[in-house]
Amino acid sequence: MTAAQTLPTGASAQAIQHHYDVGNPFYALWLDSDMTYSSALWLRDDESLESAQRNKQDWHLDRAGIAGLKRLLDVGCGWGGLMRRALERNPDCQCTGLTLSQEQVDFNAARGPAGLQARLESWADHVPDQPYDGIVSIGAFEHFARLNQSVPDKIEGYRQFFRFCHRNLVPGGGLSLQTISYESADRSDFSPFFANEIFPESDLPHLSEIAASCRQLFEVVELRNDRHHYAKTLRLWARNLKQNKERAIALVGESTYLRYEKYLALMVVAFHTGTMNLTRIAFRRLPEASALRLVA
Numbered sequence: 001m002t003a004a005q006t007l008p009t010g011a012s013a014q015a016i017q018h019h020y021d022v023g024n025p026f027y028a029l030w031l032d033s034d035m036t037y038s039s040a041l042w043l044r045d046d047e048s049l050e051s052a053q054r055n056k057q058d059w060h061l062d063r064a065g066i067a068g069l070k071r072l073l074d075v076g077c078g079w080g081g082l083m084r085r086a087l088e089r090n091p092d093c094q095c096t097g098l099t100l101s102q103e104q105v106d107f108n109a110a111r112g113p114a115g116l117q118a119r120l121e122s123w124a125d126h127v128p129d130q131p132y133d134g135i136v137s138i139g140a141f142e143h144f145a146r147l148n149q150s151v152p153d154k155i156e157g158y159r160q161f162f163r164f165c166h167r168n169l170v171p172g173g174g175l176s177l178q179t180i181s182y183e184s185a186d187r188s189d190f191s192p193f194f195a196n197e198i199f200p201e202s203d204l205p206h207l208s209e210i211a212a213s214c215r216q217l218f219e220v221v222e223l224r225n226d227r228h229h230y231a232k233t234l235r236l237w238a239r240n241l242k243q244n245k246e247r248a249i250a251l252v253g254e255s256t257y258l259r260y261e262k263y264l265a266l267m268v269v270a271f272h273t274g275t276m277n278l279t280r281i282a283f284r285r286l287p288e289a290s291a292l293r294l295v296a
Helices: 011-018 024-028 047-066 081-089 102-111 151-167 192-198 205-213 227-243 244-254 256-272
Strands: 071-075 094-099 116-120 130-140 171-181 218-225 274-287
Touching: 011 024, 024 102, 024 244, 047 081, 047 130, 047 171, 047 227, 047 274, 071 081, 081 094, 081 116, 094 102, 102 116, 151 205, 151 218, 171 205, 205 274, 227 244, 227 256, 227 274, 244 256, 256 274
Parallel strands: 071 094, 071 130, 094 116, 130 171
Antiparallel strands: 171 274, 218 274
8 A cells, every 4th residue: 555545534554654653662662562552351450461462362363263264354453463363373374464554564574473464555455365254453443534524424434344344254254343432522522632643534433333334244243341441551551651761762752752651641531531432342244135135
């Protein structure tokens, strides 16, 4: 995907790179050892961030049907932690990840292992040679719409993603999605700081918009509200960043450090108060609509 291209209605490649290409060494200072940049899943209060991130990976992989998968697609694959976990659990699975971050592609190429391929490509441009057995998307859905869109256009953009997944997933295949969503807030409450300095050209979905956009394509089989899990994850990231303040400033400069310190602190408040939610949804692919018509 070239720098001038965009997702159908979402963030441009430049907007994605603004956030995710700050530098791998910087993110390594405050993320877990596997560079997982999304909410963990806490099964015990006393477990480590690494353990909770693995819980999250396993939750999504289980909903995608990892035990029987031969081909897995990770839309918005980040630094590849979920795909590496998939290969630990099923070494015969071929894992393809899509990202618009060159830093993430380079990281995955260097770290491997065999059976993992990260591509600098939008899902909208991805044309596989055969359908996938399972699809996972964690932390990418937030970038599939823009604040200045009408709500109908926003839902249609989401529907394009679900059509893509439906078209490229085997019959009955599993799709597992994780996204930040609006809860008590609305897009009119979207902070200018986030819109301009952290996640430009992005918007959040309401749960109702996700439901409307997947209609007749996927059925929802499981739904979790895990905002407190994200608040805890963010507190640990913020702690790690502050503990590595001097090293972070040496890598990216004081202004970028302060921007991320503010961003993490505000996100903790948003998830703690219920302004935003952390939504995990497991879907199952429905048959083509024509296959459901009854003959009198």
